[in-house]
Amino acid sequence: MSWLTRVFRRRASGEDITLLRLRTTRFRQLLGSYASLLALLEDAADKQGGGYILDRQYVIALVEQVAELADAVVFDLNVITSHRNLPFYEVADGLRAQLRAVLAQGSGGGSDTVSEVRTQTAVPLQTVSPSTLAAALARSEVLYRQSGHVACRGVAAGPVCNLSDGRQSGALPPGSVLVATDVEVEQAALAAGRAGAILLDLGSAAGTAARLARELRVPAILGLGDATSRLATGTEVTVDADENVVYRGRVNELLDYYRSGRPGGEDEEEYQLLRSVREAAFPLTVGAGRTEPALSDCRTVRDLVHLAHGLAGDALHELLSTERGGTGTLVRLGGPAWCEVRVVHLDGLHRSDPSGGIMPSEVRSRPLRAFLEGFSNHHGTSSAGHHGADHHAAKHGAGEQRMPGLAPCTLRAAATDEHALAVMTLSRGFDMLDATAGGGRESNTVYCRFAACGDGDPEAARGAVAAGVLMRLGFAVSVMAGQASGWLRGLPWAETEDRVRIVGYLFARLARPGTAGWERSAVEPDVEAFMRSCA
Amino acid sequence: MIAATRPAGGDLLRHRYRVLRRLLAANSEMLELMADLEADLAHLDPGERAIRQPVQRLLDGSLLLAENLNILTGGAHRALYAAHAGIEQAVRSALRAFPDPTALPFVLPLEDACLERIREVGGKAANLGRLRAVIPAVIPAGFVLTTAAYRLFLAENRLQEPIRKLFKDLSLITGRRLFKERTAAIRALIAASPVPGPVVEAFGAGVRLLGMNPPSLWAVRSSAVGEDGRMSFAGQFDSVLNVPTDALASAYREVIASRYNDHAVLYRLAGGFSEVDTPMAALVMPMLDARAAGVLYTRDPNDASADRMLIDAVAGLAEAMVRGGAVASSVLARRSRPGEFEARARHDQHDGTAGARSAPSGFPLGAGEVRELVELGLRLEAPSGRPLDVEWVVTQGGALMVVQCRPLRAVDRESQGGPPADAREPAAKGGMTVFPGRAVGPAHFARTDEELMGAPDGAILIVPQAGPELAAVLPRVAGVVAEQGNPAGHAAALIREFAVPSLFGVPDAMGRLGSCHALSLDATQRIVFEGSLWPEVRERVRSRIRHLPGRHLENPLHERLLVLNLTNPLASTFRASACRSVHDIVRYTHEKAVAAMFDLGDDAGRQGPRRVCRLESDVPLELAVLDLGAALPPAGHGRRTVRAEEIASPPFQALWRGMTRPGVSWAGRTQMGVGGFLSVVASSMSDPRAAVREVGGRNYLMVAPDYVNLNARLAYHFAMVDAFVSPVPENNFVNFRFRGGGAGHERRSLRARFLAEVLLRSGFGVDRRSDLVTAWLRRYPRERSEEGLTMLGALMACARQLDMLMRDESAVRDFVDRFLQGDYAAFV
Amino acid sequence: MSETLRVMVVDDEPIVGRRLRPVLEKLGFEVEVFEDPVLALARFAEGRFEIVVSDIRMRGMDGIALLERVRAHAPRAKVILITGHPSPEVAAEAMAKGAFEYIAKPFKTDALRRVVERAALSLGEMPPPSSSGSSEE
Structure with a gap:
């Protein structure tokens, strides 16, 4: 394609700039859709928790939103790749139909038939009258109200067994209320079977403990913050996980009320439906191995969207990196020229840059400037930045004293004042950053992607190192075929730029793995070493 | 070559429908963003991050909208990119000019x-x-x-x-x-x-x-x-x-x-x-050590044209007066002769006749001080030329100081008007006064929110219904005329707050004033004239709007993002290169995309052999059904037919309800032409007389859950319906086109008149040229759009043979009435 | 103390009534639950209900219509509308027609609890007994 050769010419023609602007903008929109999908995922997990009353309409709306996002992503992918991925549409349509089928199945045994049978005149079956119940509750001391997240609904009372004072979960008396900071899987499995209820300081509605509690149908409230310090072993409490309340003592009226009238502890149909929809839409089921998955492997919307975002990224990389010669404005990093950095400005306002190039501090784009600061900081301070005592850092530090004969890598960026897209071409694959910083919180976003393998790295452990670092930085991380992608949004301007700076540093650190290559066994120490080195 | 590639062959139709959907989704998102930004720009510093974010999204979104339109049309609107670049450049320079508020x-x-x-x-x-x-x-x-x-x-x-x-x-x-x-x-x-x-x-x-x-x-x-x-x-x-x-x-x-x-x-x-x-x-x-204090109105608030200022004064601090703790005395002072009084003070019952030379007794200011105050008032007024409301203090030391100064909203006797000076025939009259006064300005008709947002500064707004959405434009319009509106409602409260001369309940205002370009409204007398009658009123309106807060500096953000310049799609200036704002681009892409979809039927004919279903029904209409989305049930083995009730497309169902309405007959005197005919019809919306094509015998029905496109030859004429109906009103449209027929030109023209009249009375926008009728509903809620489709279904059936029945003008009126009353038997 | 307040919950999705009943009974209210708005209205006419919690989009009759009928019949009654399709227009219409509050689904039970408590207070009734406990946040 003839324009590709022209894109990076120093005085690129207006049409080339327009194309680059169109493609980068659309790619950003695609990433935004993916981020919205992740936000829906989180929101749905939150709603699943049980603190909310949700109805079938919510689940239906969720399905439509998810399908709509898939459509938008597939459309953008096709525009970016000049309609080379039309089969994605069929798969997206298929997934939409599949999600709707989940809804239809859910209603199959459904509410419609049941509701007709159910009596309409509502005669309370409760043996405890509301006024008695309310009076009893009013007398009771409230320990927590709306302080945590409900992981599993239900009501139970019993003596507290506080695991934080060294007690083993095996010693949990049956029917007691388990109180702990957090619980490991095995511990929870062991304990939850006997516990009447669970109260945790930490934990979220989507975590392991929550899942276990739901599976075992034990009323559970997580994330209370200070349950272990407030509730001593032996204290009698009543847990009302239907309403996210914990009372001191045993509120018999409440227990009687539920015993006589409460529908079973099982999840309601709507919640089961939500769970089925989440399972059908959100998990990443492909790409656990090291090979690139195919379109036909996609079983969830997330699979499809993830695959699409990868292909779109490939196309952007191709567009930005095809022409290797003098393209864009040169950015001088100082020190030995191990990486050639060039920037194309897309906002039409940029004055012509000096032919000798500019310094990173002269880059107008704020996110790109932050990125290059991190990127070049690594280079400039390669010896000072690493703690010699650390084995892994030392190993990589040695790798950075690169020999003059090595082929330099290239980093290409397209930027506006508040946005930057950068790709770094490696011998196998590429790393990519797309960052926006400069608007309000919600508009500050960072996306980055790291190739699976480095030089002499058959295990795809490089991506795992990147994923580990990104997770520490608060990114939502997905790994497909060893390749790590991370999203971050919603941080204030300055904090966003800090993360971008660290990502720039990570780019530089990962550019060369050192002579030994990456080892899967060393991923965790490598991540630790990196985090220490940027502290 | 940018954004012009698209898939070839059989997928083209589905592809275009997908592009349309994405385009419409982006369109409504842009409209929402613009509405929010409009409100924010009124009070936020453009340097603030809260502004930069929507600005960025508008720039990005409108660029991608332009690309979507080019994909849809095979690159027919590439000039939009240059227009967008111009807008972006202007906006970016403007943003860079604002300092970071944290500094x-x-x-x-x-x-x-x-x-x-x-x-x-x-x-x-x-x-x-x-x-x-x-x-x-x-x-x-x-x-x-x-x-x-x-x-x-x-x-x-x-x-x-x-x-x-x-x-x-x-x-x-x-x-x-x-x-x-x-x-x-x-x-x-x-x-x-x-x-x-x-x-x-x-x-x-x-x-x-x-x-x-x-x-x-x-x-x-x-x-x-x-x-x-x-x-x-x-x-x-x-x-x-x-x-x-x-x-x-x-x-x-x-x-x-x-x-x-x-x-x-x-x-x-x-x-x-x-x-x-x-x-x-x-x-x-x-704090000033006050001997006397008070308020100076540089014009009499009850009659701004009179030669006097109003001075309220109290001994000590003015705050006491304002809080009601002390009674102020007031005097009316001559503007033209500082130091002289004009009328009697309000609270003193002393006899003070016009032209009194001295202050009333008990007034805390001496004549010299009054002169000084009046002269100061004149000096303060000079730069803006507008009446002021000045809070002043005279210190124990005798110094006159101003502690507050703001524009005075005085009632202008002239603009309240007496009886109309000339005996012109009003263009409209009646209704009830919501806020009195006169206003002069260009007429602006607004049925939808977007049209409302497009109201030019100083316009007289004519709306079918006055609702709270008026708030967005009230500060900058000169007057409001509404066919309906509650004088105790929110719109009325807002109108009074903004002091905009307004009438509610003016019968058929949209129709009566429809042909007027400029209007003169006298809300006190409840009459509206065509033309610009009172130039001095127009000047005052302009000055009020020029001084609106938030637009004092000809804000380039406002101009390049929100102002709508392309208001009339039929005008020659409705071009890609004329887009000066993001709003223009949004409007332009929507209009052109909808027009492009109209031609979908042409492409259907060119698709050649492809798998389509035949619609199985009692209606003798050979319809080939093409599924663009997921509107048809999953195809069974070799299934070639589909029943109407199986089509999951509410807009189609609405249309079909009309086509099969009880009493509506499709069994005409002439059998449906199924193939064999060659008819010449127009196919381009932009110039209906230019592009022509031959029509085959097949009728195409394209459906998706939110979309229907019917392309039908009915006997000797040609009808097209193209509609997108979703829960989002901004996205919805219903388009209709009808042309041709076997009868002579005269009768075809009569039928076209019949169609135009029915469509108009049903709330459609209508364009009739000779025997070609084009009609549209834009941005109506789902229910209203579906009603329109149902009406079209019945109308198509009834109009089929009408050119044979129609003899003269009175027949047109007769058939219009019959159709609207549901008397379909007359059309058989 | 005056008689116990009676609350009617109307939603054609059964889960809403099922989940709201205990929430409201714990506050001491007498609760009746309906899935059919027409039946609910008939019952409203014969019984004494001070507070109505209703969905907006329902088969048979929409919540706005229900609101209008309830207000016409008993102007003092507080009507709380909930909807899965929130929009400013509908919210405005609901409030203009005298709804006490407007809540978007999905909502937390606690959010509804607070609104119903406020409704009870504004009826001038004694606050339900548990509201002393609920003030502890």
Whole structure:
């Protein structure tokens, strides 16, 4: 394609700039859709928790939103790749139909038939009258109200067994209320079977403990913050996980009320439906191995969207990196020229840059400037930045004293004042950053992607190192075929730029793995070493 | 080559439908963003991040919209890219010109508070600061705690979120109790928040600005951005007086809290300001040792054209008068002869005739002082030429000082008008006066929100129904004429707040005034004339709008993002290269995309052999059904037919309901032409007479869950329906085109007249050229759009043979009535 | 203390009534639950209900219509509308027609609890007994 050769010419023609602007903008929109999908995922997990009353309409709306996002992503992918991925549409349509089928199945045994049978005149079956119940509750001391997240609904009372004072979960008396900071899987499995209820300081509605509690149908409230310090072993409490309340003592009226009238502890149909929809839409089921998955492997919307975002990224990389010669404005990093950095400005306002190039501090784009600061900081301070005592850092530090004969890598960026897209071409694959910083919180976003393998790295452990670092930085991380992608949004301007700076540093650190290559066994120490080195 | 590639062959139709859907989704998102930004720009500094974000999204979104349109049309609108680049460049330069608000100072001396810094110092301080720069002797020294300090106060105490939450869903119509509860909660929040250290330090710095011997007592007043003293009694509720230096910070907090008084909040809600982001500054001035104080209106508020000023005065501090603690005496002073009185004072029952030479007894000012005050009033008025409301003080030392100065909203007797001067025939009359007065301006008709947003400054707005959405444009229109509206409703309350001459309940105003370009409205007499009758009124309207807060600096963001220049799709200026704003691009792409979809049927014919289903029904219409989305049930083995009820497409079902309505007959005298005919019909919307094509015998029906496109040859004529109907009104459209027939030209034309009349009366927009009728419904809610489709279904059937039945003009009227009454038997 | 307040919950999705009943009974209210708005209205006419919690989009009759009928019949009754399709227009219409509050689904039970408590307070009744406990946040 003839324009590709022209894109990076120093005085690129207006049409080339327009194309680059169109493609980068659309790619950003695609990433935004993916981020919205992740936000829906989180929101749905939150709603699943049980603190909310949700109805079938919510689940239906969720399905439509998810399908709509898939459509938008597939459309953008096709525009970016000049309609080379039309089969994605069929798969997206298929997934939409599949999600709707989940809804239809859910209603199959459904509410419609049941509701007709159910009596309409509502005669309370409760043996405890509301006024008695309310009076009893009013007398009771409230320990927590709306302080945590409900992981599993239900009501139970019993003596507290506080695991934080060294007690083993095996010693949990049956029917007691388990109180702990957090619980490991095995511990929870062991304990939850006997516990009447669970109260945790930490934990979220989507975590392991929550899942276990739901599976075992034990009323559970997580994330209370200070349950272990407030509730001593032996204290009698009543847990009302239907309403996210914990009372001191045993509120018999409440227990009687539920015993006589409460529908079973099982999840309601709507919640089961939500769970089925989440399972059908959100998990990443492909790409656990090291090979690139195919379109036909996609079983969830997330699979499809993830695959699409990868292909779109490939196309952007191709567009930005095809022409290797003098393209864009040169950015001088100082020190030995191990990486050639060039920037194309897309906002039409940029004055012509000096032919000798500019310094990173002269880059107008704020996110790109932050990125290059991190990127070049690594280079400039390669010896000072690493703690010699650390084995892994030392190993990589040695790798950075690169020999003059090595082929330099290239980093290409397209930027506006508040946005930057950068790709770094490696011998196998590429790393990519797309960052926006400069608007309000919600508009500050960072996306980055790291190739699976480095030089002499058959295990795809490089991506795992990147994923580990990104997770520490608060990114939502997905790994497909060893390749790590991370999203971050919603941080204030300055904090966003800090993360971008660290990502720039990570780019530089990962550019060369050192002579030994990456080892899967060393991923965790490598991540630790990196985090220490940027502290 | 940019964005022009698209798939070939059989997928083309589905592809175009997908592009359309994405385009429409983006279109409504853009409209929402623009509405939000419009409100924000009225009171937020463009340098703020909260502004940059929607601006960025608008720039990106409109660029991708342009690309979508080019994909849809095979690159027919590439000029949009250049237009977009121009817009983007202008917007970016504008944004770069605004400093980062975090770098702005917390305190400024009053004399530095100029109009250019109004977003930092607020309207009150800017007015005074400007005067202090010109006439320093009469304006006390002082300093301003800027909006940057206010932002820090909110941020440090994390108040934005709670305030935002409390204001959630709060509108003019919220229950009174809820409203009061929430405003009280906000005041309590503020009262409980400490003033941050840097702001306390800023007070110290401000005090030092006043020299070595700063005063010991101060007055702290609010100076808000975006209000500019337009509120009738601003200043009374948000001042704290006699504040010792060490209590300045807590007085400041009191002033901030007073911004959440019920009336202040109501006012801002009426003005469409979003609460938490409306920044405010505080003006701090030394307390003056007053011998007398009061208010000077440089025009008589009851008759602005009269040669007099009104002076209210009280001994001591004016605050007592304002609070009702002391009775003020007032005099009317001659403007043309400073020092002379004109009429009798209001509260003194002394006999004061016009032209009295002396002040009434008990008046706290001497004649010399009155002269001085009147002369000062004239000097203050001079730069703007507008009447002012001036708060003044005469110190024990006899010095005349101004402590507040804002525009006066006086009633203009002339503009209230007596009986109409000339005996012209009014273009419309009747209804009820919501706010009296005269207005002159261009007529602007608005049925939809988008049309409303497109109202030019100074327009006379004509709407079918006056609703609260008027708030968005009220500050900048000259007058309102509504066919319907509740004089006790919210729109009316807003109209009175903004003092816009308005009539509600003017019968058929849209129709009667439809042909007028300029209008002269006399809301007092309840009449509307065509043309521009009272030039002096027009001038006043213009000046009012020019001085609106928020647009004092010809804001390029406003101009390049929100202003709609391409209002008329039929005009020759409706071109890609003429797009000057993001709003233009949004409007242009929507219009052109919808037009492009009209041609879908042509492409269907060109598809050649492909798998389609035949519609199985009693209607003798050979319809090939093409599924664009998921509207058809999964294809069974070799299934070639589908029943109408199996098509999951509400817009199709609506159309079909009309086609099969009881009484509607398709069994005509002539059998349906199934193949064999060659007919010449128009196929291009932009120039219906140009492009022509041959029509085969097949009729195409393209369906998706939210879309229907019917392309049918019915006997000798050609009909097309193209509709997108979703829950989002902004996206919806119903288009209809009808042409041709076997009868002679005369009768075809009669039928076209019949169609046009029925469509018009059913609320469609209609364009009729010879025997070609084009009609449309745009941006109506789902129900209304579906009703339109159902009507079209019946209309197509009834109009089929009509050219044979139609003989003369009276037959047209007769058939129109019959059709609208549902008497379909007449058409068989 | 005056008689116990009676609350009617109307939603054609059964889960809403099922989940709201215990929430409201714990506050001491007498609760009746309906899935059919027409039946609910008939019952409203014969019984004494002070507070109505209703969905907006329902088969048979929409919540706005229900609101209008309830207000016509018993102007003092507080009507709280909930909807899965929130929009400013509908919210405005609901409030204009006298709804006490407007809540978007999905909502937390606690959010509804607070609104119903406020409704009870604004009826001038004694606050339900448990509201002393609920004030502890």
